[in-house]
Structures are given as structure tokens and as C-alpha cells.
Amino acid sequence: MKSNYLLSNKFKIPGWLLLCAGLITGLLLMIMEFDSDILSLSVLAFYNSDSLFSSNNGFFVIITNGVFDEIIALCIIVGGLLVGFSEEKIEDEFIYKLRKDSLVWAIIFNYIVLMFAIIFIYEFTFFNILVFNMFTPLLFFIIRFNILKARA
Structure with a gap:
């Protein structure tokens, strides 16, 4: 059965790799209480409100943020979508x-x-x-x- 919304079966293995890496890293980050500022970068924030008197408040501002937890979350989401919505060998x-x-x-x-x-x-x-x-x-x-x- 051909479904328009499913990805090719070849995406399933990279999906499992991303999903497992994201889950394991995320659990380790949570259990061992690592500092999520491991990888700090200047990033664009659609909205930022650090504090009431900060000059860095507002829409579309550049802030410094630890992006390690965001990368982990993206790995879990992208990996999960690839695993969940890739065709089986026999669909x-x-x-x-x-x-x-x-x-x-x-x-x-x-x-x-x-x-x-x-x-x-x-x-x-x-x-x-x-x-x-x-x-x-x-x-x-x-x-x-x-x-x-x-x-x-």
C-alpha cells in the first residue's frame, strides 16, 4: 500500500541512530546534571526577556545560549519522526x-x-x-x- 506521507525505508536506520543518541545523551544530561551550557553560541532569539532592565530584551535579538540541550531535543524529534514515519520493508x-x-x-x-x-x-x-x-x-x-x- 502506497502512502504519500511515509518516507523511504532507508531513513529508518539513521532515524534509530539519531533517536537513540538523543535519548541516551538526554538521559545522561538529566541524570548526571551536566551544565547544558557546554556548547555556548550566539544565536538568534525570536523573543528574549532576560530581565526587566536588560538591554537585550525584545524581538529578534542575538543572545548567547548553550545549545547542547536544543541539539539533543532535535535529535530525538528528527530521529523519532524518521523512525515513526518511514515505510516498512513490506508496507x-x-x-x-x-x-x-x-x-x-x-x-x-x-x-x-x-x-x-x-x-x-x-x-x-x-x-x-x-x-x-x-x-x-x-x-x-x-x-x-x-x-x-x-x-x-
Whole structure:
């Protein structure tokens, strides 16, 4: 079955490499509490509000920022998209159904987890949950799809 939105199967291996590298590096950065200013660069910020009296506030300003955590996040997102939306070697109606069911399940499960967090988790810990929530729909989808595919 030919789907217009799927990438070629050749993107799956680079996707796994990016996804795994991003996840491992991100977990190490979080667990070992490394300084995320490892790689500081001057970057364009669409909006910046360092402090009330800073001269560097406003739209489209150049700031110095540690971009290591942004690179990790991009690796996870790009890798996850490549893995999740690359064709399988045999892409048929069954795989299409597994993909669709996994995507729906991942979105519903993600929002159930988010509702639980809204009710029971507060303050800065909740902010951390929101950061993780950027990645969880894609990760839940990939995990669920590959589990269902392995069972078939």
C-alpha cells in the first residue's frame, strides 16, 4: 500500500541512530546534571526577556545560549519522526492499520498521562513533565507500533 506521507525505508536506520543518541545523551544530561551550557553560541532569539532592565530584551535579538540541550531535543524529534514515519520493508494494509491504531493509542495515552500530571504534580516538577511531554507522543507511538508489529 502506497502512502504519500511515509518516507523511504532507508531513513529508518539513521532515524534509530539519531533517536537513540538523543535519548541516551538526554538521559545522561538529566541524570548526571551536566551544565547544558557546554556548547555556548550566539544565536538568534525570536523573543528574549532576560530581565526587566536588560538591554537585550525584545524581538529578534542575538543572545548567547548553550545549545547542547536544543541539539539533543532535535535529535530525538528528527530521529523519532524518521523512525515513526518511514515505510516498512513490506508496507501493506495490516501495517497501515497497526500504524494508525498505534498513533491513536499514543495520543490518547499521552493525554491521560498529562491529565494525571496536571492533577498530581506541581511546581517545577510539572514543568519537567511538560518538557518530556514534547517527546512522549512520538515515543509512545514508536514503542506501541513496534510491539504490535513484533507480535504479528
